[in-house]
Amino acid sequence: MKRIYFFLITFMLCTVGFAQQALWGNSPIVSPDIHEDNTVTFRINAPKADKVQITGDFLPTQKIKTQRGEYDAPGAADLIKNDKGIWEYTTKNPLSPELYSYSFIVDDMRTMDPANVYMIRDVATVTNVFLIGGGRADLYKVNKVAHGNVSKVWYNSPTLGIDRRMTVYTPAGYEVGNKKYPVFYLLHGMGGDEDAWSELGRSAQILDNLIAQGKAKPMILVMTNGNASQEAAPGESSLGFKSPSMQLPKTMDGSFEESFPDVVNYIDKNYRTIKSKQGRAIAGLSMGGYHSLHISKQYPDMFNYVGLFSAAIMPNNNVKSAIYENFDEKIKTQFNKKPALYWIAIGNKDFLYKANKDYRDYLDKNGYKYTYYESEDGHIWKNWRIYLTEFVPMLFQ
Amino acid sequence: MKRIYFFLITFMLCTVGFAQQALWGNSPIVSPDIHEDNTVTFRINAPKADKVQITGDFLPTQKIKTQRGEYDAPGAADLIKNDKGIWEYTTKNPLSPELYSYSFIVDDMRTMDPANVYMIRDVATVTNVFLIGGGRADLYKVNKVAHGNVSKVWYNSPTLGIDRRMTVYTPAGYEVGNKKYPVFYLLHGMGGDEDAWSELGRSAQILDNLIAQGKAKPMILVMTNGNASQEAAPGESSLGFKSPSMQLPKTMDGSFEESFPDVVNYIDKNYRTIKSKQGRAIAGLSMGGYHSLHISKQYPDMFNYVGLFSAAIMPNNNVKSAIYENFDEKIKTQFNKKPALYWIAIGNKDFLYKANKDYRDYLDKNGYKYTYYESEDGHIWKNWRIYLTEFVPMLFQ
Secondary structure (H helix, E strand, O other): OOOOOOHHHHHHHHHHHHHHOOOOOOOOOOOOEEOOOOOEEEEEOOOOOOOEEEEEOOOOOEEEEEOOEEEEEOEEEEOEEOOOOOEEEEOOOOOOOEEEEEEEEEOOEEEOOOOOOOEEEEOOEEEEEEEEOOHHHHHHOOOOOOOOEEEEEEEEEOOOOEEEEEEEEEOOOOOOOOOOEOEEEEEOOOOOOOOOOOOOOOHHHHHHHHHHOOOOOOOEEEEOOOOOOOOOOOOOOOOOOOOOOOOOOOOOOOHHHHHHHHHHHHHHHHOOEOOOHHHEEEEEEOHHHHHHHHHHHHOOOOOOEEEEEOOOOOOOOOOOOHHHOOHHHHHHHHHHOOOOEEEEEEEOOOOOHHHHHHHHHHHHHOOOOOEEEEEOOOOOHHHHHHHHHHHHHHOOO | OOOOOOHHHHHHHHHHHHHHOOOOOOOOOOOOEEOOOOOEEEEEOOOOOOOEEEEEOOOOOEEEEEOOEEEEEOEEEEOEEOOOOOEEEEOOOOOOOEEEEEEEEEOOEEEOOOOOOOEEEEOOEEEEEEEEOOHHHHHHOOOOOOOOEEEEEEEEEOOOOEEEEEEEEEOOOOOOOOOOEOEEEEEOOOOOOOOOOOOOOOHHHHHHHHHHOOOOOOOEEEEOOOOOOOOOOOOOOOOOOOOOOOOOOOOOOOHHHHHHHHHHHHHHHHOOEOOOHHHEEEEEEOHHHHHHHHHHHHOOOOOOEEEEEOOOOOOOOOOOOHHHOOHHHHHHHHHHOOOOEEEEEEEOOOOOHHHHHHHHHHHHHOOOOOEEEEEOOOOOHHHHHHHHHHHHHHOOO
């Protein structure tokens, strides 16, 4: 057989067609361009635009006024056209190590950065992301360490009567041998799903790195979907590519808490786990913290480690569920059984700060032991990644 | 503990901030809007734009002339402003069942559809996607059937000296019992990676649906990364969020073919597999078809089923690798061992059509048995999904 080679060039002409198509004739645009001193330049080719802005969580927040009051939104900054006609913005100062999100606003239209293929969906919004390494943010990177595997796993929930999807991280080395592992159940916030912690939460990277550094015990990490009406994350269920909704039924009405033993039973049946309270932790952010609180008090023999990350605390007065009845009594039972760790973390600007303060006062008044961690800032992913890096090393020690 | 409930409203104000931020004050835009007759309306709010176009693979292709010749690129169509100031385009005719990709071009700037959170990266380009159901395209949907699990699995390749990532689908029911499963190795094209087949290829949905319909045997599906220099897909390796490149070293130089037994050994060691030729298939698209051809002839006792989907055939004359030596002799050995299926598929407009015709002539001349499947169109994902749905039912029967 004769060797023929016209493959590469023709192939590249074909596939770049969609991307280029007479749009960017010249050299490709680099954006974000992270400089050595950790200042960052963003660029976009919008030749006919009158005004281009960037909005991102690395910019100072701005106050937005609505009919319901004032709140903080990510700031915005203007790009200016450089001598090649490309719009450009460079951060005034070096950025601290962190995973950042941003979008462009071109003539009042929000758009992704066409030069950056990395985007993460959070609830119903997609933003571009980039990472400034160093310090704690090195835990968010894929480093050259042994990696655990991340699986999208379908289980049947008899309580909810549907097949449901979750994300399961098994630590490096799980496949080899017969060792039994502890399990950490990690729950997302309102509007989130089983993809949230492994995407913006960087949970697999954080676990890989902490385990590789000997700072955390190898453990299985189970990231559930806390919206009890959903089979799976948007786009991954029989609803197809339907627009994601923030207002889902059966999120904070006791349904998910009630069905949680279905998850634990599945994991204990299908993975080599330590099948006892000593080998189980549960934590979650925001609504997931609320779920963790109510699940752990409902099943006081299930979890030895509990983490409330910027948690909602109490249900709506209108909600009727056996899960939320006899609160005082159930909490008393839970704390009488002395969980190894009951950890409450929140940012000093979080809108749930007062609710958490009230809850801590309640625990203090009753002499229930917990550990408290307070950070800067509000109800944001930066904090939840920090809390995860702080919480995981305390588990199963 | 008193029930307090200011959670939901405050939370929604916080999280929608990033998305809305004084951009879209009014009702949300629906796009794509798939009508009952399968015509589709696309909408975008670009209040200050002079010209808005859509480019997508549902539009007639257009000829693009370059210095290297003429080639087909996806077509474009103009949107017009409706009476609410929203730009709109409705397809002239109902669209056939298919998974489609598209982008907007706003004043010469390519942008995603801000109303559609569903996007897939292919090589270095991200496009929005939507699906028109019906016919074969129902196989591409997540239907209410038993689902297999999809895992991102790290394995060590002693041949390449690095840890590498692959995607492994295990069929529904794999976790239960001790049954051994056949394994189908499915390889991506140039610039692709271990995410390609499970994203644009819809491989997990196709397998779920064919297995549920009794048209395919339950099997393990292994989707490797065929770029031998890469640990993992862009964004998933120690390179971080680096821009993806089409021109990777060690892609068609024999390295991946040489290292392939590392993959098979890992899978046979860590999964309940049928560890023989009878229980193994290999196929791939474009460069992955080339890999499948050369791997299956290099290891003639490894695969009983071989699929070349729009395959490149022969290496560059400059490439030196033991893998590509003694072509005629190795092919003869492979066919003398009578593979159960040697399947060649290509579109009648594919730029590799002639290379495949030459290869078929060569096989014919030597009396080597293969099956041929010719489709419409060119070197596109539509064809590769079709080939997968055709190939899988023939395996392990």
